[in-house]
Amino acid sequence: MRIVLxxxxxxxxxxxxxxxxxxxxxxxxxxxxRLYSSxxxxxxxxxxxxxxxxxxRLAVIDKRAS
Numbered sequence: 224m225r226i227v228l229x230x231x232x233x234x235x236x237x238x239x240x241x242x243x244x245x246x247x248x249x250x251x252x253x254x255x256x257r258l259y260s261s262x263x264x265x266x267x268x269x270x271x272x273x274x275x276x277x278x279x280r281l282a283v284i285d286k287r288a289s
């Protein structure tokens with residue numbers, strides 16, 4: 224099955240440990256599920272992860288968006 228996740232779901236999954244993170248982990252464990260994206264969605268994610276409020280969160284969890 225092919226799955227495309229909304230940018231906000233991906234950002235939440237990367238930054239916090241709630242339901243989106245758990246869903247992403249479950250997808251990773253199932254070999255019949257594949258995550259798909261597009262250049263536009265990846266650009267949007269990069270934009271979201273470089274916003275000042277999320278840069279602070281990334282610093283707290285010691286991650287870097289690059």
